[in-house]
Amino acid sequence: MADWGELAEALADYTVSCNENVRLRKMQRDWSRTLHFICSDTGVTFSMEVDHGEILSTPEGHVGTPDIVVTTESEIFCDMFWGDLNPVQKYLRGEIKVKGSQEDVMRLDAISYVIWPDS
Amino acid sequence: MSGVQPAPPVARALRRSVGTATATATSAGLAFAAIDYLGVVSVLAYAPGATAAVAILIGGLIVLLVSGIFSELNGLYPTAAGIRLYLGRAVGLRTSLSVTFTYMTTVVLVIAADAFLIGAAVRHMLHEPAVLGYVWIAVLLGTALTANLLGVRFAGWVQTVVTYTVLTGTVVLSVIALFHRGTAFRHPFDLFGQGSFSGIQAIAFALFLYAAFEWVTTTAEEARTPRVITRALFIAPVLIWITSTLFALALAHLVPYSRLHGSAYPQLLLGQAALGTVGEIWMLGLTVLTALNTFNGGFLVTSRFIYAAAREGNLPRQFAWLNLRAVPWLAVTTLAVVSAVVAAVVFATGQWLLLVAVGAALESGIYAIAALCLVVLRRRETRERPFTLIAGKPLATVGIVVFTVLFLATGLSDPKNARHFSAAPIAVIAVLGVLSTGYVLVFVPRLRAAAAARTAAGRPRRRPPRPDSGGAATRAEPTDPGSVTRGR
Numbered sequence: 272m273a274d275w276g277e278l279a280e281a282l283a284d285y286t287v288s289c290n291e292n293v294r295l296r297k298m299q300r301d302w303s304r305t306l307h308f309i310c311s312d313t314g315v316t317f318s319m320e321v322d323h324g325e326i327l328s329t330p331e332g333h334v335g336t337p338d339i340v341v342t343t344e345s346e347i348f349c350d351m352f353w354g355d356l357n358p359v360q361k362y363l364r365g366e367i368k369v370k371g372s373q374e375d376v377m378r379l380d381a382i383s384y385v386i387w388p389d390s
Numbered sequence: 391m392s393g394v395q396p397a398p399p400v401a402r403a404l405r406r407s408v409g410t411a412t413a414t415a416t417s418a419g420l421a422f423a424a425i426d427y428l429g430v431v432s433v434l435a436y437a438p439g440a441t442a443a444v445a446i447l448i449g450g451l452i453v454l455l456v457s458g459i460f461s462e463l464n465g466l467y468p469t470a471a472g473i474r475l476y477l478g479r480a481v482g483l484r485t486s487l488s489v490t491f492t493y494m495t496t497v498v499l500v501i502a503a504d505a506f507l508i509g510a511a512v513r514h515m516l517h518e519p520a521v522l523g524y525v526w527i528a529v530l531l532g533t534a535l536t537a538n539l540l541g542v543r544f545a546g547w548v549q550t551v552v553t554y555t556v557l558t559g560t561v562v563l564s565v566i567a568l569f570h571r572g573t574a575f576r577h578p579f580d581l582f583g584q585g586s587f588s589g590i591q592a593i594a595f596a597l598f599l600y601a602a603f604e605w606v607t608t609t610a611e612e613a614r615t616p617r618v619i620t621r622a623l624f625i626a627p628v629l630i631w632i633t634s635t636l637f638a639l640a641l642a643h644l645v646p647y648s649r650l651h652g653s654a655y656p657q658l659l660l661g662q663a664a665l666g667t668v669g670e671i672w673m674l675g676l677t678v679l680t681a682l683n684t685f686n687g688g689f690l691v692t693s694r695f696i697y698a699a700a701r702e703g704n705l706p707r708q709f710a711w712l713n714l715r716a717v718p719w720l721a722v723t724t725l726a727v728v729s730a731v732v733a734a735v736v737f738a739t740g741q742w743l744l745l746v747a748v749g750a751a752l753e754s755g756i757y758a759i760a761a762l763c764l765v766v767l768r769r770r771e772t773r774e775r776p777f778t779l780i781a782g783k784p785l786a787t788v789g790i791v792v793f794t795v796l797f798l799a800t801g802l803s804d805p806k807n808a809r810h811f812s813a814a815p816i817a818v819i820a821v822l823g824v825l826s827t828g829y830v831l832v833f834v835p836r837l838r839a840a841a842a843a844r845t846a847a848g849r850p851r852r853r854p855p856r857p858d859s860g861g862a863a864t865r866a867e868p869t870d871p872g873s874v875t876r877g878r
Contacts, residue, residue, distance in 0.1 A: 277856075280854075281853070284852075294714075297714055298712065298713075298714050298715070298716050299716065302716075305405070307401065307402065309401060333402060336402065336403075336404075336405045337401070337402055337404055337405065338404060338405050338406065339404075340401040340402070340404065342401065349853060350853060353851075353852045353853035354852055355851050355852055355853050357701065357702065359698055359701035359702050360701075360702045360703075362469075362471065362698075363471045363474060363475070363698060363702055364475075364478075365467060365469065365471075365475050368469065369469070369611055370401060370404060370611050370612075371404060371611055371612065372406070372611075372612050373470050373608065373609070373611070373612075373690070373694055374543065376470065376611065377694060377697065377716065378716055380701065381712055381716050384701065384710065384712070385712070389844055389845065389848045389849075
């Protein structure tokens with residue numbers, strides 16, 4: 272199980288990868304959302320604030336009212352934010368649970384897909 | 391440290407979520423496409439006059455069983471990928487993929503049918519030559535394609551308003567038509583008037599009127615509570631029942647069947663008979679409105695399915711390519727082109743009733759499989775669920791038999807002559823099934839192997855090892871294209 276320290280490190284790398292990807296920023300320029308994440312094994316929660324495609328912050332705990340809620344195991348979150356995992360396959364197997372519109376779910380996957388197309 | 395893991399925190403409510411009214415409109419809107427007007431004519435072919443209302447009622451009662459089955463399955467797997475998930479858990483991944491691909495063709499058929507039917511209706515009103523049908527197909531699908539590629543999304547409330555307008559508008563015009571002096575309803579309860587099998591076929595085609603209402607389960611992740619989807623699954627069929635019944639009675643009352651049989655726009659004929667040109671324009675407006683739901687909803691659901699299938703390695707990865715508006719552009723374009731080709735073939739051959747028969751048979755087959763899933767998963771899944779179908783196992787078992795019979799009834803129907811049988815619908819389905827199964831058995835393993843090879847040859851794992859792991863992998867991932875595991 273991954274602790275908050277590992278998750279924070281993964282999120283920091285994910286934030287840099289996302290914000291520095293020109294194509295991704297252009298694609299998501301009209302996407303501003305609040306995301307909540309729940310680790311189903313450790314109970315750790317964290318948030319992600321996205322403004323016009325830029326990840327502004329990834330604090331521990333739930334902040335604000337979510338547009339999307341993602342629930343899975345901490346290890347899957349870590350692998351996902353490091354780009355070592357294809358989230359779609361986990362989602363289609365029910366290992367990643369999402370609450371939110373289909374459009375937002377796709378946008379979230381698009382981040383991983385654009386940054387790491389071969390994952 | 392105790393071995394008991396803490397319960398995961400409860401998620402906060404979403405900023406935007408779907409309530410019962412919207413979910414019901416989504417369900418009814420997915421089901422009530424322009425092809426439903428033709429579906430009513432198909433019911434009338436086997437159950438003339440007021441008997442059609444009996445068939446539609448029986449079809450609606452059977453659909454309530456479908457509502458119960460999908461409510462329980464959706465409660466177990468409340469996700470947009472639900473249909474894939476419970477099919478996979480019940481019948482295995484390869485079978486679920488094959489069935490899901492075949493299921494998707496229903497959506498393509500409806501999109502294609504609507505493109506053709508709406509074009510035919512507009513052409514009729516403008517008194518244009520028949521050959522312009524191809525132009526209208528291209529214009530309608532081209533517009534839908536462009537809107538989708540540009541990421542144009544209709545707000546949820548627009549779709550809700552459109553759906554309730556279409557249903558209400560059809561009901562109102564039908565009621566007006568019923569007050570006209572017309573032919574008396576003959577043999578109102580003669581469900582087997584066209585032959586001993588005709589009643590069963592009428593019910594099978596009546597089932598088609600409700601088809602695709604269960605696709606509301608793909609919005610499970612946006613629902614305010616799981617019960618929202620359950621309520622929608624039970625309320626939407628009632629709305630469709632009321633609308634279809636009144637439309638069928640009005641058609642039988644005012645328009646001779648000989649005029650309906652060869653027509654691609656029975657709703658315009660009813661409008662004309664009820665209120666003259668005003669009625670025609672009224673029904674044309676409603677027909678065009680159905681396009682909003684069909685093209686918007688149908689494109690969205692199918693293209694996202696294609697995208698997800700490509701991302702997991704079950705379709706060529708090119709179908710996951712995104713444009714700068716985050717739209718899977720190749721998936722959307724392919725969908726539009728395939729729909730246009732099907733629509734053009736339907737127009738050239740005049741076989742639009744065959745589309746209805748194929749769609750009806752496919753949906754009956756899918757419902758039989760869903761009932762089978764419930765029987766299997768009742769044994770395997772013991773966890774709590776928000777909805778449990780009372781006497782679920784026996785009812786689902788009955789459902790397997792009933793829907794299989796209805797599948798055969800529509801699969802062997804002759805769209806041109808209610809008194810004859812034809813293998814054409816079932817032949818089309820068999821071809822689709824063979825192609826789908828062949829693709830899953832032959833090409834999917836190759837795609838997955840290629841994806842695994844790309845992954846193995848690609849970059850090393852990015853996640854750093856834990857300091858206390860001695861350089862060992864932090865977590866062993868199964869070797870599949872969905873994860874990155876490479877030697878260090």
